[in-house]
Amino acid sequence: MTLNRLLSNDLPRSKLLTAVLLTLFLLLALAPFIAPGVNALSVAAKALIFIVLVASFDLLLGYTGIVSFAHTMFFGIGAYGVAIACSRWDATWLSLGLGIVTALILSLLLALAIGLFSLRVRAIFFAMITLAIASAFQTLASQLSEITGGEDGLNFRLPDMLASGYMYLEQPIFGVSISGRFLTYYILFFAALAMVLALLRIVNSPFGRVLQAIRENEFRAEAIGYRVVVYRTISSVLSALFATMAGVMLALWLRYNGPDTSLSFEIMLDVLLIVVIGGMGTIYGSVIGAVLFVIAQSYLQDLLKLGSDAASGLPWLAALLSPDRWLLWLGVLFVLSVYYFPTGIVGRLRNRAAKL
Amino acid sequence: MALLSTTGLTIRFGGHVAVNAVTCQFAPGTLTAIVGPNGAGKTTYFNLISGQLQASSGSVTLDDVDLSNLSASARTRAGLGRAFQLTNLFPNLTVLENVRLAVQASRDGTHRRGLNLWSIWSDHRELTDRAREILNDVAMQDRADSVVANLPHGDQRKLEVAMLMALEASVYMFDEPTAGMSADEVPKVLDLIRKLRKDKRNTVLLVEHKMDVVRELADRIIVLHNGSLVADGDPATVIASPIVQEAYLGMAPGVQTNGVGA
Numbered sequence: 086m087t088l089n090r091l092l093s094n095d096l097p098r099s100k101l102l103t104a105v106l107l108t109l110f111l112l113l114a115l116a117p118f119i120a121p122g123v124n125a126l127s128v129a130a131k132a133l134i135f136i137v138l139v140a141s142f143d144l145l146l147g148y149t150g151i152v153s154f155a156h157t158m159f160f161g162i163g164a165y166g167v168a169i170a171c172s173r174w175d176a177t178w179l180s181l182g183l184g185i186v187t188a189l190i191l192s193l194l195l196a197l198a199i200g201l202f203s204l205r206v207r208a209i210f211f212a213m214i215t216l217a218i219a220s221a222f223q224t225l226a227s228q229l230s231e232i233t234g235g236e237d238g239l240n241f242r243l244p245d246m247l248a249s250g251y252m253y254l255e256q257p258i259f260g261v262s263i264s265g266r267f268l269t270y271y272i273l274f275f276a277a278l279a280m281v282l283a284l285l286r287i288v289n290s291p292f293g294r295v296l297q298a299i300r301e302n303e304f305r306a307e308a309i310g311y312r313v314v315v316y317r318t319i320s321s322v323l324s325a326l327f328a329t330m331a332g333v334m335l336a337l338w339l340r341y342n343g344p345d346t347s348l349s350f351e352i353m354l355d356v357l358l359i360v361v362i363g364g365m366g367t368i369y370g371s372v373i374g375a376v377l378f379v380i381a382q383s384y385l386q387d388l389l390k391l392g393s394d395a396a397s398g399l400p401w402l403a404a405l406l407s408p409d410r411w412l413l414w415l416g417v418l419f420v421l422s423v424y425y426f427p428t429g430i431v432g433r434l435r436n437r438a439a440k441l
Numbered sequence: 442m443a444l445l446s447t448t449g450l451t452i453r454f455g456g457h458v459a460v461n462a463v464t465c466q467f468a469p470g471t472l473t474a475i476v477g478p479n480g481a482g483k484t485t486y487f488n489l490i491s492g493q494l495q496a497s498s499g500s501v502t503l504d505d506v507d508l509s510n511l512s513a514s515a516r517t518r519a520g521l522g523r524a525f526q527l528t529n530l531f532p533n534l535t536v537l538e539n540v541r542l543a544v545q546a547s548r549d550g551t552h553r554r555g556l557n558l559w560s561i562w563s564d565h566r567e568l569t570d571r572a573r574e575i576l577n578d579v580a581m582q583d584r585a586d587s588v589v590a591n592l593p594h595g596d597q598r599k600l601e602v603a604m605l606m607a608l609e610a611s612v613y614m615f616d617e618p619t620a621g622m623s624a625d626e627v628p629k630v631l632d633l634i635r636k637l638r639k640d641k642r643n644t645v646l647l648v649e650h651k652m653d654v655v656r657e658l659a660d661r662i663i664v665l666h667n668g669s670l671v672a673d674g675d676p677a678t679v680i681a682s683p684i685v686q687e688a689y690l691g692m693a694p695g696v697q698t699n700g701v702g703a
Contacts, residue, residue: 093561286559291545291552294534294562298542301531308491308529309608310517310546311555319558 091282093289097369099438102431106369109376113277117270121261128383130270130338133277134331135375139359140284140368141327146357147365148288149320150300152208154353155199155215158222159192159325161348163332165239166191168342169232172241181244188329196325200318223348238343247272247337273334280327285368287323296320297366355382362422364429373430381418385411444469444644445521445612450489450499459485461668462499467612470641472634474659474676475648476685482668483648484526487614490646491523492516503612517546522610524601526617526648532590536581536600539589541572543607572607579603579633595626602633613637614646619654631658652680 089096097103112119116129138160145151166188167181174180203214226233233239245251251265261267287293295316298306307313336342355378363374386408393406426433443466450463460482467473475483488494490501492513500509501516508516517523531539545555545568552565563569576582579599584592589600598618605613615634619627631654638645649655655662655676662679664672672679679685 090561094563286561289562290558290560291555291562291565291568292558294538294542294545295555297534298531301533302529305525305529305531306542307512307514308493308517308523308525309543309604310514312512312514316555319556323558 093282093286095285095289095368097435099434102369102434102438105373105434109372113274113376116274117261117267118259124383126266126270127338128379130273130334131383132376132379133273134334134338135356135359135379136372137277137280137334138328138331139356139363139375140281140371141324141331142356143360143363143365143368143371144284144288144296144327145321145324146360147367147370148293148300149296149317150208150303151204151317151321152212153215153321154212154350155219155222156324156328156356157348157350157353158219159196159328160332160335160352161222161226161342161344162192162195163188163329163334164336164342164347165226165233165332166329167333167336168234168239168241171243171336172234172239176242176244178244185333188333189326192325192329193322196322197318200321201314204314204317204321219348219350219353223344223350226348227344234343236344238341238346240341243337243340269337273338276330276334280330281368281372284327288368292316292319300366358419362419362426362429364426364431364433367429367431367435370429370431377430381415385414389414443467445490445501445503445646447486447490448500448502450486450501451497452485452489452494453497459668460489460496460665463665463668463670464499465663465670465673467644467646469611469644470638471661472638472645472647472659473661473663474655475646475663475665476650476652476655477665481665483665484616485668486665487523487616487646487648491521491614517608517610520611521614522605522608522612523614524605524616524618526620528594528597528601530589530597530600530604533588535586535588536576536592537569537572537585539600540575540603540607541568543604544568544571544575547608547610575603575606578606578636580629595622595629598622598626598630599633602630606633606637611642612644612646616648617650618647619649619651627654634658656680 097106113129113133116126120126120129142156145153145156166184170180170184170187199215199218203211206214227236245265247265247269249264249266253263253268257263288296295306295311298311299313299316303313332347335347339346359374359378360371362378363370363372389406389411390408393403393408396402396406428436446466448464450460451458452460463486475486477483485494489496492508492511492515496509500507502508503519503521506519508519508521511519531542545552548568550565550567551557552560552568573582573585576585579602581596581599581603584596589597592600602618618630618634622630634645634647635658637643647658659676662672662674662676663670664679664685672682672684
């Protein structure tokens, strides 16, 4: 069965999970038609970017058992690669391509260096090393304002074919104008789809199984003949490259990049939360978690406003539901989900299906 | 005609010499039991051979190849298979996946010992078939899809042996393979160990406390005491020798001679 092969023989194994994944797939595939508004489409694009970012982090955390805080650094490298190339040079496909390739090479070298020098140490020390490197990189990015635009970041232009003013058809289809923006969204969509399928293939390859063995019992993996450092290093390099591509997607969509947009520690924490909520060690979990998180982040405030207005008769409840409290509620949702679904959404759904 | 030999193998932890200049040869097709009181250095000696510890001095050679400077994983690839005293498996993977990982580690093929990133794991039929064959050998085929963490202790020990068999090593090292097993499970594991040297090419090393197990399996016993080799010979002679009676059995006869069924 071709679908089976496309999914690398890692089917969802739960009817509910299949339904959720299909719904998300259709929502994202048809987003420009379902929600043509600028804001709604941006939410969908952000979801696509986070799917790649989170899934690549899951390769590291969920499959290999490596705790790294430097993941947003690679995200930032991708975004800065595009931003710097396109703001210094003309807005051509060539500069865009050069920016992407340079970013990928830089990420590869950095991840390789971090991996070879520090993956031999214990997990907790590795986590601290990555934390230090990520902070150093963030400081560097805001200090080198000549190149990076400092705290203000960089606004830049992309090739005209991607601009929202560039019309491919004179008449809109189903009320949607077929513009450069429309094209950009579908570039993001197919890039995300291809990368998720690639990650699914990697984690289900003979290599991916060794990663899981290392996560489960590093000592034994070494004892049956696997060079653990080599596998870990390859895993962290791959994960860094995918994160870089997520950064490229971000820059393509925003046409802007700054330290807060791609390098902030807040994004790192979000990614960590999403992996746990979705279910560590399942690429599907990253997909579901990322979409849910981005939607919650974008619409929880609106939802709370509705609730707050409805509860205006009860001042204390209205105050609690004030849109400003959205972070509090997100936190509550997170604590509840970790408490009730320790194996994440996907783990929970698969367990349920296995018991039926 | 030694397959495996250690020459002057020594390790010091600070001032303490845990294994002291142990020189010993192990011929193909033999099963050697290593006995000695607790703290005699048996497991440390094992760790030095399989590479979990690096020796302070001395060497380990397998088939005339010096392994002394190789890592544990490189020694495994060279043909040293090791099972551990405490069960040491991949707990959240299935029984089949555990064995298949060991098969994959041992065999070069299109999966290139796990460095293949772009094929689907379940497509490598030769790995799956071999893993199932081994599970049949240890009578665990019904458990293939169980998650290891949910297995009873005895099955986990059997799986340890199965993973060792999958490595297709030339030397197999067991550290108290029957520890903590119920009386009816012990013979099954002993049968599996016997099978491993059936073709007379493999060497088996066994650390074991239970004297009846040693008597039944071993064709040679070496005795370690305070890190030194103090006796070496066929089981009957070694067990009867005064040095063993004093150094080993004399230490705590109640515990040491208490084998299964004794």
